[in-house]
Each structure stands twice: as C-alpha cells, then as structure tokens.
Amino acid sequence: MSDRVRLDNIDRVFAILNVDGDGGISKDDFTSMAGGVVREFGLDADSPQARRLVGGYQDIWDYLRGADVDADGVVGAAEFREAHTSGWVTTEVLVERWESASRRCFEAADDDGDGYIDLEGLAAIYRGGGVTDRKVAEAAFGAMDVDGRLDWAELSAHVQGLFTATDESAKGARMVSGD
Template structure:
C-alpha cells in the first residue's frame, strides 16, 4: 500500500473513531449514523434515515468481519490498515451501499441530484469541517453545481482504492490530506 492510501485510510480511521478512543467499534458507527440523521432534523423520511443507519451497520459488520483479528469487537489502527484494502476491493458490495444510502438521504427532493448544501451537511456531520466539505463538493461537482450518484460513487471508489495523483478531487472526499 502506498503513501497516499495510507494517508486516506488514516483520515478515514480518524473520522470513524467518533468517540476518539483510538479504536473503532459498533458504537462509533451508530453515533455517526445518528449525527448524520440529526444533521437534517425532521425533514428526512424515516425510511431514508433507516436505510442510512442500516447501511452504516452493514459497513461496520463487513469491516469487523475482515479487520477484527483479535475478536474483541474493536478495530485499532493497525487492524484497520491491514483490512481496509480487502473491504475496498469489494467496494460495490461492502462500501458502495453506504455511499448510495448517504446520497439518497441527502437528496432532499429525490431528483437524483445533491446540491452543495445537502452534500456539505452530510459530510460535515461525518466530521469534516464545513468549509472543507463545500470545497470538496466544488471539486467533485464541477460547473454543474450539483452532484450525481455516479459522480459520488466514482469519487468514493477512488478514495478507497486509487493512488493516482491526477484524481485529486476524490482524494479530498473527506477533506484535505
């Protein structure tokens, strides 16, 4: 694994460790899902919010099955770094559903497009500073001013798997490295 992936995985780990105790566990994933859902208040349907929470739980279970080498229900940085590549190699089935659920949760009017405010709200709730979230949106969306599910999925897949410096926008999915 190269230096760029190491930096991205370090950033991802720090976001997933919601309580900051140096390990990620199921309660971190529940807390993050709750934060994201709360970031939109009551304006999201219960079904969309539940799909997002379920996708977070599925992501946790897939990650734990791969990463929790000692079976203690917690994943430290070393376990995470060793295992996240495997989970990433199965992006479409293990990680992609989470990003899809997040996109649909953010898509206020169900038109298949997410605007800057919707994107920034979700990414900021994940733990990325709001100004960085807005900048990332600008990089990913381009001149259209909206983001499609396809654009998000491409960026997310590149974040987890790609080390090509030319794909700089996707490398900043969770803020600058």
C-alpha cells in the same frame, strides 16, 4: 504515482470513523455516525429511510469488524490499516458497502428529489458523519463537481476511488483530505 495517497486516505477514514476519539472504531462509532446523518437531515429515526441509512452503516461495520484480530470488539488503527493493505478488506466489497451507505445519504440530501445535491447537501452529509470542518466538504465538492451540483454518478465515482486512488488528481483522492 504513489501508494501514499491511498494510505493517507485509509488513515483519514479511520480518524473519521473513530467518532468517540478513543483510538479504535467499534459498532458504537458506526451507530453514532449513522445517527448523526439521520439527525442532520431531520429524519424520523423510525422511518424506513432512516432505518435503511442506519442499516447501510451497520453493513460496513459488519464487514470491517473482521479486522479486529485481537477480538477486543474494537478495530484499532493498525488493524484497520493492515486489513486494507494486506487485502483482507477487499476494495470491491468495501466499496460496495460504502456506496450503499453513501447512496442512502445522497437520497437524504436530495431533499427535492431531482437527483442532485449541492455543496450544502454534501456538507450536511459530512457534518452528520462527524466531519465538521467545512473545508473538507468544500475540497471534496470541488474535486467532484463539474456543474455546480453533484449527481449520484459523480459521488459514486469518488466513493469508489477513496480507497484506491494513488494520485492526487484521481477521483476520490481528495474526498476526505480537506485540501
């Protein structure tokens, strides 16, 4: 077992969250990401579902912005990694917030309300969040899937493992790796 998997995931998540590619994450990046998911699923931006989804992303930013140690309004890569490795960002609180936002994305992707999403639904969540390389969604789906579709429990287990997995075979380890 190695902490390398965990650190790689932290760095990958940072790269995804840095929507505008400016080297740091800010409230604008979270707003863009949430807006992308809202648009991907054709939600009315003023609908309760869209507002809950945007609120979920806002809650993550509200927590992570405390990692902005130089108070410039941006969490840089080093600040993000340090917040995770030093324990300032607690896995329990962060996962709780990511699960909330992920649950809202799952609900948007579950267009027929049967409690499941397929690869296309997961790929749409990823695209909306700025991960446009389909291979990433395919790899994640392959690691999560047991029967050709995902239920919330399967997705949630992987969201929980995203920041804690230390082994490539652990749940969450391949959620954003693309391999």
